[in-house]
Amino acid sequence: MDTTTLKVLVERAEKSKIGQVDFNNLSFGNVFTDHMLVCDYRNGVWETPKVMPYQPISLEPSAKIFHYGQSIFEGMKAYKDADGATWLFRPLENQKRLNISAHRMAIPELPEEYFMEGLKALLRTDEQWIPTSEGSSLYIRPFMLASGTGFHASPANEFKFIIACAPSGSYFSGKVKVLIEEKYSRSANGGVGYAKAGGNYAGQFYPTQLANEKGYQQVIWTDDNNHEYIEEAGAMNIFIRINDTLITGPTSDRILDGITRKSILEIAKDEGIPVEVRKITVSEVVEASKNGTLKEMFGAGTAAVVSPISSFGYRDADYDLPELENSYASRLKKRITDIQYNKAEDKFGWRYKV
Amino acid sequence: MDTTTLKVLVERAEKSKIGQVDFNNLSFGNVFTDHMLVCDYRNGVWETPKVMPYQPISLEPSAKIFHYGQSIFEGMKAYKDADGATWLFRPLENQKRLNISAHRMAIPELPEEYFMEGLKALLRTDEQWIPTSEGSSLYIRPFMLASGTGFHASPANEFKFIIACAPSGSYFSGKVKVLIEEKYSRSANGGVGYAKAGGNYAGQFYPTQLANEKGYQQVIWTDDNNHEYIEEAGAMNIFIRINDTLITGPTSDRILDGITRKSILEIAKDEGIPVEVRKITVSEVVEASKNGTLKEMFGAGTAAVVSPISSFGYRDADYDLPELENSYASRLKKRITDIQYNKAEDKFGWRYKV
Ligand SMILES: Cc1ncc(COP(=O)(O)O)c(C=O)c1O
Ligand SMILES: Cc1ncc(COP(=O)(O)O)c(C=O)c1O
Numbered sequence: 028m029d030t031t032t033l034k035v036l037v038e039r040a041e042k043s044k045i046g047q048v049d050f051n052n053l054s055f056g057n058v059f060t061d062h063m064l065v066c067d068y069r070n071g072v073w074e075t076p077k078v079m080p081y082q083p084i085s086l087e088p089s090a091k092i093f094h095y096g097q098s099i100f101e102g103m104k105a106y107k108d109a110d111g112a113t114w115l116f117r118p119l120e121n122q123k124r125l126n127i128s129a130h131r132m133a134i135p136e137l138p139e140e141y142f143m144e145g146l147k148a149l150l151r152t153d154e155q156w157i158p159t160s161e162g163s164s165l166y167i168r169p170f171m172l173a174s175g176t177g178f179h180a181s182p183a184n185e186f187k188f189i190i191a192c193a194p195s196g197s198y199f200s201g202k203v204k205v206l207i208e209e210k211y212s213r214s215a216n217g218g219v220g221y222a223k224a225g226g227n228y229a230g231q232f233y234p235t236q237l238a239n240e241k242g243y244q245q246v247i248w249t250d251d252n253n254h255e256y257i258e259e260a261g262a263m264n265i266f267i268r269i270n271d272t273l274i275t276g277p278t279s280d281r282i283l284d285g286i287t288r289k290s291i292l293e294i295a296k297d298e299g300i301p302v303e304v305r306k307i308t309v310s311e312v313v314e315a316s317k318n319g320t321l322k323e324m325f326g327a328g329t330a331a332v333v334s335p336i337s338s339f340g341y342r343d344a345d346y347d348l349p350e351l352e353n354s355y356a357s358r359l360k361k362r363i364t365d366i367q368y369n370k371a372e373d374k375f376g377w378r379y380k381v
Numbered sequence: 382m383d384t385t386t387l388k389v390l391v392e393r394a395e396k397s398k399i400g401q402v403d404f405n406n407l408s409f410g411n412v413f414t415d416h417m418l419v420c421d422y423r424n425g426v427w428e429t430p431k432v433m434p435y436q437p438i439s440l441e442p443s444a445k446i447f448h449y450g451q452s453i454f455e456g457m458k459a460y461k462d463a464d465g466a467t468w469l470f471r472p473l474e475n476q477k478r479l480n481i482s483a484h485r486m487a488i489p490e491l492p493e494e495y496f497m498e499g500l501k502a503l504l505r506t507d508e509q510w511i512p513t514s515e516g517s518s519l520y521i522r523p524f525m526l527a528s529g530t531g532f533h534a535s536p537a538n539e540f541k542f543i544i545a546c547a548p549s550g551s552y553f554s555g556k557v558k559v560l561i562e563e564k565y566s567r568s569a570n571g572g573v574g575y576a577k578a579g580g581n582y583a584g585q586f587y588p589t590q591l592a593n594e595k596g597y598q599q600v601i602w603t604d605d606n607n608h609e610y611i612e613e614a615g616a617m618n619i620f621i622r623i624n625d626t627l628i629t630g631p632t633s634d635r636i637l638d639g640i641t642r643k644s645i646l647e648i649a650k651d652e653g654i655p656v657e658v659r660k661i662t663v664s665e666v667v668e669a670s671k672n673g674t675l676k677e678m679f680g681a682g683t684a685a686v687v688s689p690i691s692s693f694g695y696r697d698a699d700y701d702l703p704e705l706e707n708s709y710a711s712r713l714k715k716r717i718t719d720i721q722y723n724k725a726e727d728k729f730g731w732r733y734k735v
Binding site for chain 1: 409410411413417435436437438439440441442443444445446447448449450451452454456484485486487520522524526527530531532533534535536543545547549552562564565566567568569570571572573578579580581582583584585586587589590605606615616
């Protein structure tokens, strides 16, 4: 059988806004490019994706996204190398995970071709928006929402798949203080924590605000049962180094299967770092901090890349992490970003040229 | 200090759609009235609410509702009595719960006056949309969504509060078969289950679809820990009658504090029915069904009122409930709806005239 080649439609913006943007002072995710990709699901099929001018979305007041939170998203980045070529990092992993999330949230899956061809058409149209300054990139936000209507708690019959992009600087500035959470939880066993479902994130806002008020930037989520195990750091997977061993928890239905996490695991093995994927208890981390064997903690995710944690709070005490010369965090961050920006060999085959 | 009287703005629709609606064949939540109430939160304040023609909502692609599920809702009904007067049922309970949900979801709370005056102005404008046929009512959907923008997982700084209404018939037709769920969960300890947060509902769609495929209309949610306790029936609270005792679980951070539930509890006490509010195990329900002491199960909620359950599935077996002459479900449903429709005395002071 022949593969039909999908023809993405392109309607260009009349005027570019790019002249208004200060590319040397980019914050994260606040400025948007000239175009977006839109693909509608109607009558049981995904229609032809279309690149169009970035513009407001109009929805019925009874659209199910507004009432039942039927929405999912992804987060990716496009990088420019020194020769001006555009690169993505493991984009098919995002495409697959989008469909894993879709499945759990009763949203129709999007064919790979629609995702990849739509994304490439958008990136080609907005190519000049990909920043080149150190540490910056084009943050890409694919998302799906229920546009179908009705005040009935059941899946919608119409959806929108959209990709919007924001030239962005770094997510965090400097090191991060985190609080190990013992009251609030991010996700349930048998719940939707492993999906990038919108509602998972709004549920974190209030506990994170409480942590912010106490001087912490992020919450470390623990299991909702006994708050015994360390699970995620805000919207990042978490890594812990005890002595020379790098440890991260296994994924589960409560934990997002992060692409940065699994890439870091492979790079660490390649670097000869001893790696363990196993459950991490809060008490062992506190113990290791007390006896001096806790060397590093860092978060890993597309937006924040590798984010070293400078201290953690637990039950009214703060535990500082040592400042290391040649930390795993800095080595691993350099290896992964060198691949992403096409500054080094990519023995894993992760880089994807647009 | 004086109470400022809020003046709700009203912009009437040029033409009514009411002639197109068949009021004798109303489904639930699919037809919408001519107007809606809109109130915007900007620069730290809720602006003046406005009744305006029912119309699409336009939002930026980066509005946080689309990405992080920052949204909440309520569900109420307006009833017409034989004299044509309009009634609400305990509306201040919905107003308070909206703010409880808002607080948990990091959404600014809405002053009582904005809610009540906005709601009344809308109902007066769309008064002729309140159906009068037996069992039908005007379903009212207040909701709040994050309209503020940015690809950063943090609370929005702009929100919309909207009320839309749908003349509706009954939610379920006939009795309901339910499945006791042991794999998927609705909410976590320390999570947002007690809030009417959008994401809680989309998370139920897929498990409910799986149950539908097996011939059940609804899922009975159990705790996410050991699936040992019975918690809710879809978007209803659940009641169980063993011998002559009516039992419902206590509310918790996983269970919505339903207004129908607490009204039913008061009416049952008033009826002299022995009532227990305590945790209910799955095994005692199965046991009671086997030994013939399980007399009734029913769901309770604004949309479905009191919904008798005809049988429940558990681990590949189905357990039928007996058909009773003078069931608690029918007695309690009659008492509550007689109050709602102003057909009987309201000794509790629940009815609210618009
Ligand atoms: C909850 C959560 N954990 C972890 C991650 C990291 O995943 P990835 O490395 O694929 O970006 C993300 C964000 O993307 C997330 O939302
Ligand atoms: C999860 C859940 N439980 C119970 C209820 C019943 O609450 P109420 O009686 O206030 O409508 C609802 C719906 O409103 C609900 O969404």
